[in-house]
Structures are given as structure tokens and as C-alpha cells.
Amino acid sequence: AQSVTQLGSHVSVSEGALVLLRCNYSSSVPPYLFWYVQYPNQGLQLLLKYTSAATLVKGINGFEAEFKKSETSFHLTKPSAHMSDAAEYFCAVSERYSTLTFGKGTMLLVSP
Amino acid sequence: DVKVTQSSRYLVKRTGEKVFLECVQDMDHENMFWYRQDPGLGLRLIYFSYDVKMKEKGDIPEGYSVSREKKERFSLILESASTNQTSMYLCASGGAGTNQPQHFGDGTRLSIL
Numbered sequence: 001a002q003s004v005t006q007l008g009s010h011v012s013v014s015e016g017a018l019v020l021l022r023c024n025y026s027s028s029v030p031p032y033l034f035w036y037v038q039y040p041n042q043g044l045q046l047l048l049k050y051t052s053a054a055t056l057v058k059g060i061n062g063f064e065a066e067f068k069k070s071e072t073s074f075h076l077t078k079p080s081a082h083m084s085d086a087a088e089y090f091c092a093v094s095e096r097y098s099t100l101t102f103g104k105g106t107m108l109l110v111s112p
Numbered sequence: 113d114v115k116v117t118q119s120s121r122y123l124v125k126r127t128g129e130k131v132f133l134e135c136v137q138d139m140d141h142e143n144m145f146w147y148r149q150d151p152g153l154g155l156r157l158i159y160f161s162y163d164v165k166m167k168e169k170g171d172i173p174e175g176y177s178v179s180r181e182k183k184e185r186f187s188l189i190l191e192s193a194s195t196n197q198t199s200m201y202l203c204a205s206g207g208a209g210t211n212q213p214q215h216f217g218d219g220t221r222l223s224i225l
Contacts, residue, residue: 009152032210032211034213036216041121041218041219042218042219043116043202043204043216043217043218043219044155044202044204044214044216045216046213046214046215049211049213051211090154090155094210094211095210096210098143098206098207098208098209098210098212098214099145099157099160099170100155100157100214102154102155103154104152104153104154105154
């Protein structure tokens with residue numbers, strides 16, 4: 001089975017600083033990868049997805065992620081954090097029937 | 113926009129009760145999913161369905177069952193609720209194909225007393 005590891009359960013940044021959330025996956029076949037964001041008391045919202053068209057994927061709210069096959073990574077970045085980015089972020093890999101295996105999540109804390 | 117609607121945002125039930133959580137999607141998606149979310153454990157798949165009347169067990173199906181009588185509706189059933197089933201439950205739907213994203217409802221926070 002595929003698996004996803006998110007390094008760091010909590011990441012703290014200052015407003016305006018670079019955001020880097022790490023995701024590594026294990027897969028024996030080319031994967032489909034997703035990043036989701038969850039705001040308090042809400043469901044998950046799709047940020048972006050990698051489906052092999054391009055290694056650098058742009059998503060909503062200024063986020064992007066780069067697929068690196070050699071490192072089995074799909075890290076999420078944003079050049080400048082905003083207070084409204086504070087949320088929990090989940091990386092996921094797709095398996096059969098479009099089932100997703102999720103990482104345990106990273107809580108992003110943004111300080112003024 | 114895809115809309116996935118869960119019938120309740122908050123629910124309180126007693127141990128031993130039979131509990132129904134309902135989910136409806138409006139995008140004619142083939143696949144529907146039920147997850148539970150617990151702090152530190154992320155999302156864990158309970159059951160999913162890839163067609164009407166079809167269901168597959170996920171990672172943690174024990175104590176749960178599901179029903180999909182119509183394409184747009186997917187129900188999660190706790191046969192005899194227990195306190196360890198207190199959790200956030202999330203429903204999702206998605207198109208056929210492993211490159212299709214899932215779209216989530218807002219969740220039901222279920223407390224079993």
C-alpha cells in the first residue's frame with residue numbers, strides 16, 4: 001500500500017515569510033498527489049493536484065508544489081504567508097477507485 | 113461548484129443507539145467515501161462506494177456499515193454506537209479515475225455519551 005509522510009505536525013511562520021510544508025510518499029507506480037487545506041470546523045478543500053502533466057503545480061491562494069520523483073517528494077510552498085493561511089494542511093496520494101491515503105496533517109501557524 | 117452536503121454538523125447520541133449519518137452530492141460522481149478524523153491520526157477511510165449498491169471496506173470498517181441506494185446519497189450507519197466512535201466524520205465524492213480529486217462536506221461532529 002502507498003503511504004504519505006508529512007514532516008512536522010506543526011509549522012510556525014511569521015506573516016510575510018516563506019511557507020514550506022513537507023510531504024514524502026511511497027509508491028511503486030507513478031502517483032497522483034494532492035494537497036488539501038482544512039479551516040477550523042470545515043471540511044477539506046482542494047489546494048492543488050499533481051497528475052503528471054507538469055512537475056510544478058500551481059494551486060489556489062498562491063500555493064504551489066513541486067513533484068520530485070528522485071526524492072519521492074511533493075512539498076507545498078507559498079512565497080509570503082498571510083494570516084488567513086493558518087489552517088491544517090493534508091497531503092494525499094491516490095490509489096485504486098480514487099481512494100486517497102492521507103498524511104497525518106501539518107498545522108500551519110502564522111504570527112503577525 | 114461541487115456540493116457535498118452532510119445532514120448534521122453536530123450530533124449527540126447515547127451508547128447502544130443506531131446512528132445514521134447522511135451525505136448527498138450534486139455532481140453525479142461515481143465514487144463516494146466516508147472518513148473519520150481524529151487528532152494526530154489524520155483521516156482514515158471507513159467505507160467507500162464506486163457505484164449504486166456497491167461498497168468496499170476501507171481501513172477501519174469495524175462497527176460501521178453503509179448504504180448507497182441512489183447515486184447521489186451515501187449513508188454511514190453505526191450499528192450500536194460506542195464512546196470510541198466519538199469523532200469527526202467526513203463524507204466525500206469524486207469522479208471515476210485515480211487522478212480525480214475528492215470533494216468534501218463540512219463534516220459531522222458526533223459525540224457518543
